[in-house]
Amino acid sequence: MKPHGPIPPGFAADADGMLRIGGRRADALAEAAGDTPLFVYDRAMLTARAAEWRAAMPREVQLHYAMKANPFAPLLAHMATIVDGFDVASGGELALALASGMAAEHISFAGPGKRDRELEAAIVAGATLNLESAGEGARALAIADRIGTRPRLAVRVNPDFDLKGSGMKMGGGAKPFGVDADAVPALVRTLIDAGADWRGFHIFAGSQALDADAIADTQAQTVALAARLAEAVGAAPPLVNLGGGMGVPYFPGDRAVDAATVGARLAETLGARGAALAESGFAMELGRWLVAEAGVYLMRVVDRKVSHGETFLVTDGGLHHQLAASGNFGTVIRRNYPIAVAGRFGREADETVSVVGCLCTPLDRLGDQVGLPRADVGDLVALFQAGAYGASASPAAFLGQGPAREMLV
Numbered sequence: 001m002k003p004h005g006p007i008p009p010g011f012a013a014d015a016d017g018m019l020r021i022g023g024r025r026a027d028a029l030a031e032a033a034g035d036t037p038l039f040v041y042d043r044a045m046l047t048a049r050a051a052e053w054r055a056a057m058p059r060e061v062q063l064h065y066a067m068k069a070n071p072f073a074p075l076l077a078h079m080a081t082i083v084d085g086f087d088v089a090s091g092g093e094l095a096l097a098l099a100s101g102m103a104a105e106h107i108s109f110a111g112p113g114k115r116d117r118e119l120e121a122a123i124v125a126g127a128t129l130n131l132e133s134a135g136e137g138a139r140a141l142a143i144a145d146r147i148g149t150r151p152r153l154a155v156r157v158n159p160d161f162d163l164k165g166s167g168m169k170m171g172g173g174a175k176p177f178g179v180d181a182d183a184v185p186a187l188v189r190t191l192i193d194a195g196a197d198w199r200g201f202h203i204f205a206g207s208q209a210l211d212a213d214a215i216a217d218t219q220a221q222t223v224a225l226a227a228r229l230a231e232a233v234g235a236a237p238p239l240v241n242l243g244g245g246m247g248v249p250y251f252p253g254d255r256a257v258d259a260a261t262v263g264a265r266l267a268e269t270l271g272a273r274g275a276a277l278a279e280s281g282f283a284m285e286l287g288r289w290l291v292a293e294a295g296v297y298l299m300r301v302v303d304r305k306v307s308h309g310e311t312f313l314v315t316d317g318g319l320h321h322q323l324a325a326s327g328n329f330g331t332v333i334r335r336n337y338p339i340a341v342a343g344r345f346g347r348e349a350d351e352t353v354s355v356v357g358c359l360c361t362p363l364d365r366l367g368d369q370v371g372l373p374r375a376d377v378g379d380l381v382a383l384f385q386a387g388a389y390g391a392s393a394s395p396a397a398f399l400g401q402g403p404a405r406e407m408l409v
């Protein structure tokens with residue numbers, strides 16, 4: 001038997017053992033949705049998560065949601081009421097963010113390869129562009145000049161450090177993201193001289209880290225870098241976006257980030273910041289930490305079979321909705337996300353099974369030889385930590401299976 005990741009706290013079962021999500025039974029949710037597979041997102045858990053963040057962090061730091069983690073429109077509309085801003089990464093996300101009710105001045109747009117029409121849409125809307133290069137800056141200024149608007153422009157900095165222990169490094173060395181730190185002051189001066197509304201710096205060093213001290217060390221380096229750049233520019237950045245990096249426990253042995261430690265150390269860092277940043281505001285930009293735990297992916301067992309002594313639960317779900325849980329088309333070491341039989345939630349395991357999807361590829365495996373209570377055809381299997389990078393970050397068109405249903409409850 002192989003272990004699976006920890007089931008997030010806060011989930012419980014009805015008296016008969018049926019998992020409840022957002023106060024409703026998983027079987028009733030599947031019925032209400034009309035079919036499985038189904039993503040369910042718990043609104044109260046999202047609200048509690050944002051509140052947990054605010055309780056841990058210094059009051060002066062704003063909370064931004066990186067909507068790439070989950071752009072489901074009802075979820076976005078809810079997030080718009082509980083965070084201070086959205087980070088978008090494309091013209092498509094910008095349109096969704098504006099439709100969610102988030103004010104344009106609280107939307108920032110980072111990402112390489114922004115096309116002219118995307119730059120123009122952001123400038124017309126009044127969103128902030130986090131510029132990824134001097135070339136992008138020149139195009140943004142030309143577009144703003146043509147349409148007669150003062151653009152809101154920040155500079156994304158490619159820091160000369162990365163976030164230790166991070167699942168995805170976004171800084172340090174040659175990167176397609178951001179402007180190398182030593183070239184930033186000249187670009188900012190160009191923007192200011194051209195009359196742009198310079199909004200500050202965006203410094204994103206990595207993602208999916210669980211070590212609070214590593215995150216805090218990176219934030220201290222980020223603040224020091226922003227101070228050096230501000231001095232070199234000779235102007236105070238209105239906002240320093242410190243990036244994110246707070247991850248979630250997906251795998252056996254993973255422990256949740258100690259947010260209180262991150263917050264306490266950030267308070268120390270900001271308390272000791274120099275005069276160059278005395279008037280600046282700060283923000284953190286989080287995706288998965290805010291939304292992953294609130295999401296559950298429900299799939300139904302379609303077949304139960306034994307092959308060479310191994311029992312398979314074949315479900316109607318799969319990697320076309322949960323690419324990361326399947327191992328991203330073949331990671332070196334595949335480990336199990338948290339998983340449970342929805343109708344026997346919290347019960348002891350009584351067999352070892354592999355939970356597979358309905359795609360005709362050996363990679364479509366969402367639970368590899370996990371211990372679960374017995375499940376039969378028709379039962380629901382729940383995969384946890386499914387609120388981020390699931391529905392929108394998986395190849396839904398692969399093998400003609402189509403998208404999953406999604407619900408916010």
Ligand SMILES: Cc1ncc(COP(=O)(O)O)c(C=O)c1O
Pocket residue numbers: 066069087110168170204207208244245246247285286287288289388
């Ligand atoms: C610029 C930027 N912001 C935010 C995020 C969100 O990261 P996470 O969902 O791990 O918080 C990413 C992820 O790659 C990113 O590149």
